[in-house]
Structures are given as C-alpha cells and as structure tokens.
Amino acid sequence: MIARSLVLLLLFTLSACQPGDDGLALQADYLKRLNGALDGAGVEPFDSKRLAQYRLPARRLRVSEISDIRISLLDLLIDVRRCPDLQLLISERNSILGKQMQPSSRLGYEGDLLRAIDACRAYLQTQPDQSLNQTLATLQAQKRYQLLQVYWNALNASPEFEHSLRFSQQALPVSATRENPAVQALAQLAQVGSQLPQQLPPATAQLDPLFFTLQADQQAPQLITSLLSLTDTLEQASALLEQRLRKRPLxxxxxxxxxxxxxxxxxxxxxAGSLQPYLATVSQQGTQWSETLLQLASVEQIPPALDTYLQQLAGTEDSLWQGFQAANNRHVKAWQALLKSCAMAPGQSGWTDQP
Known part of the structure; x- marks a missing residue:
C-alpha cells in the first residue's frame, strides 16, 4: 500500500511538468489563417471554462455502501492444515492493514477469498460433519452477490480511475500516438466487470498494473479536452467557409x-497537411475510448451518476464524442462545397495538391 502511494505521488509530480500546448496552438493557427484568408469577422479562442460541463461527478455520488460481512476464524474453526489459503486471507482482512484496504485492492482480495472458499469446501465435502461446509456455502453466496458493488467501488473510489475520466488543462499533443495503453487497461477492467459475478475477479497482483496504467496516462484526460476544443475549432471554421460561400463566393x-x-x-x-493528421489521431483514439466507455457503461449495477457521465462523454446522442464527429463531418463538407464551387476539388480541373 505504501509503495502504491509513492508511485501515485511520483506520477502526480511528473504530470505537473507539462510542455507547451501545441495541440491548441495548431487549432488556433488554423483558425487565424482561415479567418484572414476569408476576410472573416474574427474567431473566438477556445474557452477552457467550457470543460467544466464534463466534470466527473463527486465520489459520494458514485460509491455505494456495502454490508461488511466479516469472517471470524474462531466462528469457522477452520482446519489450518486443510484450508491454509482461506485461513491466511481471513487473518489478512482482520489485520490493521486489512481493515484499511483500498477499494481497488478489495476487488482482488474478494476474488482470492472466494477461490480459497471453493478449495476449502472441496475438502470439507469429504468430511462427515457438513455444518462448516454449509456455513461457507452461505458466505460464498453472500460474497458473490456483492461482487458487482465491490467492483464499482473499486473503480469509483480509486484516484487512478478518476484521473482517467477527468479532463486536462491541455489538449492532446500533436505527437500523440493513435494507440493508448490506458484505454486498453480500462477495457480490461470493463471486461472484468462484465463477467461478474459468474467469473471471479483476478488477483490484486493482476489488477494493480491496470490501475497504475490509468494513473500514468495523460492522453485520456487530454483527449477530452481535444474533443471539445476541436469541436469548437471545426464549428467556427465551417461557419467561416459556409458564410463566405453563401454571401461572397470566391x-x-x-x-x-x-x-x-x-x-x-x-x-x-x-x-490536409497539419490539422487533418491531428484530427485522425484524435479520431482513432476517440473511437477506441468511446467504445470502451460504452462497454464500461453496460456493466450491471453501474451507479446512475457514473452512467450519466459516461453517456455525456461517449453516448450516441448529444455526447462530447458525437458532437466532435458531427463537427468534423460538417467541416469536410464545407471544404468540399467551397472547392467544388471553384472547380478546385480533388478530381476537378483546377485541383493541385501542391501548396
């Protein structure tokens, strides 16, 4: 737990050292050039205050109370020689550190506990007295019933998960890659949830790297900012092109x-030479990101506040992702209309791909 806290502190420190925002600079330069060439009335710089509409709901709205089903070794009288793993896990949970277990660690713990109960019950079924076996069967059913709540608390109470869904003060850099390991990690966590409670969650040792990947990532938060800033940039740019074509054709x-x-x-x-490659990167990252968020939203027992937020980001109607796609399509059509009006579109006599 201490090691994990130190890793998080280091990541927060590194994230504070940010380079210049070349993603926003690229968009501003494009708008400025377009406005000047079209004799526009001016363009508005991106207002970062608009990002507030995509603020992650408070943790208290996303975390639920779970009945604490504690297990006493004295009550169960488990044979240490036959059920060592279960005995060890119960002792761990009842220790001082166990009582302070992080929600994300508890998810892996509950999976380990249920696997240990399975193993212990397999042994107990060979014994004459079945009372302990029946007690464990009841406990097992109760624990499985809680798994989805434990899963959602593991995500919603973890700073790593929250970091991945919060917007950044910077847009995605121009040099960003089109694949984001953090989105893949989130997809794996979504898959874990979709298989509960029939399939038990992985051990903590397998889950921790996924949470670390979320925390180390800067691109998912920057993607949220880029989607909103690009929507604004493309809408303004399209309006300039459409207005010029409508009022004073070139x-x-x-x-x-x-x-x-x-x-x-x-x-x-x-x-085509500068903005479009950036749009392609944002679009490819956004496709994977939005699909993963919708996959996560489909997991049963999702807290309503989180579900609403995920739909706001990636839903099929009136979402951040849908707005970006619509703005991108509008801008492509605006350029096509303007170039065609001058017989300068690709394939027409006046076309040239040389600047």
Whole structure:
C-alpha cells in the first residue's frame, strides 16, 4: 500500500511538468489563417471554462455502501492444515492493514477469498460433519452477490480511475500516438466487470498494473479536452467557409480566382497537411475510448451518476464524442462545397495538391 502511494505521488509530480500546448496552438493557427484568408469577422479562442460541463461527478455520488460481512476464524474453526489459503486471507482482512484496504485492492482480495472458499469446501465435502461446509456455502453466496458493488467501488473510489475520466488543462499533443495503453487497461477492467459475478475477479497482483496504467496516462484526460476544443475549432471554421460561400463566393463564374488559390493553399498546407493528421489521431483514439466507455457503461449495477457521465462523454446522442464527429463531418463538407464551387476539388480541373 505504501509503495502504491509513492508511485501515485511520483506520477502526480511528473504530470505537473507539462510542455507547451501545441495541440491548441495548431487549432488556433488554423483558425487565424482561415479567418484572414476569408476576410472573416474574427474567431473566438477556445474557452477552457467550457470543460467544466464534463466534470466527473463527486465520489459520494458514485460509491455505494456495502454490508461488511466479516469472517471470524474462531466462528469457522477452520482446519489450518486443510484450508491454509482461506485461513491466511481471513487473518489478512482482520489485520490493521486489512481493515484499511483500498477499494481497488478489495476487488482482488474478494476474488482470492472466494477461490480459497471453493478449495476449502472441496475438502470439507469429504468430511462427515457438513455444518462448516454449509456455513461457507452461505458466505460464498453472500460474497458473490456483492461482487458487482465491490467492483464499482473499486473503480469509483480509486484516484487512478478518476484521473482517467477527468479532463486536462491541455489538449492532446500533436505527437500523440493513435494507440493508448490506458484505454486498453480500462477495457480490461470493463471486461472484468462484465463477467461478474459468474467469473471471479483476478488477483490484486493482476489488477494493480491496470490501475497504475490509468494513473500514468495523460492522453485520456487530454483527449477530452481535444474533443471539445476541436469541436469548437471545426464549428467556427465551417461557419467561416459556409458564410463566405453563401454571401461572397470566391469564384462567381465557377472558375479559380487568385483568392481561391490562396484558399486551396490553406486547404493543402494547413488543413490536409497539419490539422487533418491531428484530427485522425484524435479520431482513432476517440473511437477506441468511446467504445470502451460504452462497454464500461453496460456493466450491471453501474451507479446512475457514473452512467450519466459516461453517456455525456461517449453516448450516441448529444455526447462530447458525437458532437466532435458531427463537427468534423460538417467541416469536410464545407471544404468540399467551397472547392467544388471553384472547380478546385480533388478530381476537378483546377485541383493541385501542391501548396
């Protein structure tokens, strides 16, 4: 437990040392160039205060009370020689450290405990007196019934899980990779939940690396920020393109003009050459991230506050993810319409891919 706390402290310290926000800078530069070339009335910088709408609900709204079913070695009178693992686990839970066990550690512990009960009952079934076996069977059923509550508390009360669902003050960096190990770790945790209570949770030694991966990650929080900032950037950029095409077409007679060539240069160099690769990274990460959040939301007994939040982030209607996709599609269509109006779209006579 002490080692885990030290790791978390180190990760928090490292996360405080952040480079410049080149993701937001890229978006601001694109908007500025587009606005200037189209003689726009100006653009608004991204307001980070808007991220507050994606604030993770308070822990007290996501964590539930679980009846504490304690096991006494004196009550069970377990034969230490025949059920050593169960005896050890019960002693561990009743120790001072065991009583302070973190919720995420308790999930693995409960899995180990139920496996030990299975092993002990297999031995007890060969004994004449079945009273202890029946007591353990009742305990086993009660513990299995609580597994989903234990699972959700393990996630919702862990700083690692909370970190992965909180927005960052920075957008995803331009150099970000398209695969995020933290999303894969979250997907594995979601799979654990989907298999409960029929399949027992893994041991703590297998679960801890997943939680550490969530805490070490900066990209999932940055992705939330990028999705909102890009939605804002793309909506403003699309409005500029659509307004110019509607009010003052660049090519009144449908043939390329000098101003249209400037716009084509912006399209090739700053949209296709700079912004679009960034959009592709965000889109690929976002696809995996949103699918994982919906997988997590499908686990039974999810606390309503968390379910609402996950739908707000990744749901199919009015979510952050859906808004980004809609803004991206709108922007592609806006560029297509403008370039086609000047016979400069890919495949038309005026097209060139050279800036």
């Amino acid at each position: 090519c009144p007679i449908g043939k390329p003009t000098q101003r249209a060539r400037v716009m084509q240069n912006i399209f090739v160099k700053y949209y």
